[in-house]
Amino acid sequence: MGLEKLHPFDAGKWGKVIGFLKARKQGACFVVSEEKLLSDSMLVEAREASEEDLLVVHTRRYLNELKWSFAVATITEIPPVIFLPNFLVQRKVLRPLRTQTGGTIMAGKLAMERGWAINVGGGFHHCSSDRGGGFCAYADITLAIKVPERFLFERVEGISRATIVDLDAHQGNGHERDFMGDSRVYILDVYNRHIYPGDGFAKQAIRRKVELEWGTEDDEYLTKVERNLERALREHPPDVLVYNAGTDILEGDRLGGLSISPQGIVKRDELVFRVVRSQQVPILMVTSGGYQKRTARIIADSILNLYNLGLIGPEPSDVSAQNSDTPLLPPEVP
Numbered sequence: 450m451g452l453e454k455l456h457p458f459d460a461g462k463w464g465k466v467i468g469f470l471k472a473r474k475q476g477a478c479f480v481v482s483e484e485k486l487l488s489d490s491m492l493v494e495a496r497e498a499s500e501e502d503l504l505v506v507h508t509r510r511y512l513n514e515l516k517w518s519f520a521v522a523t524i525t526e527i528p529p530v531i532f533l534p535n536f537l538v539q540r541k542v543l544r545p546l547r548t549q550t551g552g553t554i555m556a557g558k559l560a561m562e563r564g565w566a567i568n569v570g571g572g573f574h575h576c577s578s579d580r581g582g583g584f585c586a587y588a589d590i591t592l593a594i595k596v597p598e599r600f601l602f603e604r605v606e607g608i609s610r611a612t613i614v615d616l617d618a619h620q621g622n623g624h625e626r627d628f629m630g631d632s633r634v635y636i637l638d639v640y641n642r643h644i645y646p647g648d649g650f651a652k653q654a655i656r657r658k659v660e661l662e663w664g665t666e667d668d669e670y671l672t673k674v675e676r677n678l679e680r681a682l683r684e685h686p687p688d689v690l691v692y693n694a695g696t697d698i699l700e701g702d703r704l705g706g707l708s709i710s711p712q713g714i715v716k717r718d719e720l721v722f723r724v725v726r727s728q729q730v731p732i733l734m735v736t737s738g739g740y741q742k743r744t745a746r747i748i749a750d751s752i753l754n755l756y757n758l759g760l761i762g763p764e765p766s767d768v769s770a771q772n773s774d775t776p777l778l779p780p781e782v783p
């Protein structure tokens with residue numbers, strides 16, 4: 450509808466990532482292994498999170514608030530949304546976000562089944578159960594841990610601990626508020642200390658906090674990420690790890706204020722997957738913030754790099770194929 454032009458976002462980012470991966474697949478100059486990357490067995494289409502899913506975390510009051518265009522305009526920071534009738538807001542703004550949210554929930558389940566999963570969208574880390582903000586309308590990270598909780602924490606023996614590694618340039622105050630006081634969930638957050646949201650209350654939920662200065666560069670950044678990730682995994686060996694892989698740490702990002710090169714981002718994702726997968730911890734990655742023109746290209750390059758290094762790939766699969774009949778929510782546990 451042209452709304453995307455009124456926003457600091459490249460709203461086409463997610464589709465472009467898939468597009469780049471497919472272009473690679475078709476390119477004549479690439480090795481055969483890359484062709485397998487987008488084979489049907491590795492691509493799963495996200496489905497919209499249902500109200501039932503959302504209510505596992507969100508309050509009814511908050512979901513009702515989203516029925517007001519003004520509230521959605523404020524949360525997503527797209528002022529003209531105020532003037533849209535809410536049925537259009539639901540269809541054009543919120544439904545795509547609910548689909549990304551469904552993608553994160555499905556990716557959590559897939560990660561548990563086959564060791565890893567990447568949602569090309571998601572990572573709405575400023576939204577908590579009763580409050581949206583900073584472009585984030587649904588708490589997909591909290592949902593990815595809590596929706597399958599009945600399934601993961603109760604039905605599968607020995608699963609009760611999760612870790613969130615939030616490497617977006619901004620503090621992840623949404624999931625931090627949601628997991629405040631929950632010792633089963635360990636949060637490592639690395640962010641620019643001077644920018645939004647500066648949520649002092651939410652910081653109390655961070656078990657390992659790394660606050661960065663303006664313009665932090667690759668060497669310092671990667672060293673801090675690696676050291677703190679290793680310590681986090683030692684302090685709290687999790688049964689599943691959610692990796693919020695925001696790319697707004699990229700040099701030139703006006704919101705993030707850091708100075709990480711494209712290669713630095715690829716290296717960062719590589720080291721996270723290497724450390725986490727070497728410990729046999731299932732990992733779910735979401736892409737979160739970062740909306741420069743070249744961002745989609747960098748995310749695609751990073752995914753290909755992970756693939757070429759064997760850090761992701763088709764598993765010896767009897768992975769239950771995800772088709773439109775597969776429910777997001779596992780059957781209710783009595």
Ligand SMILES: [Zn+2]
Pocket residue numbers: 617618619695697738739
């Ligand atoms: Zn961010």
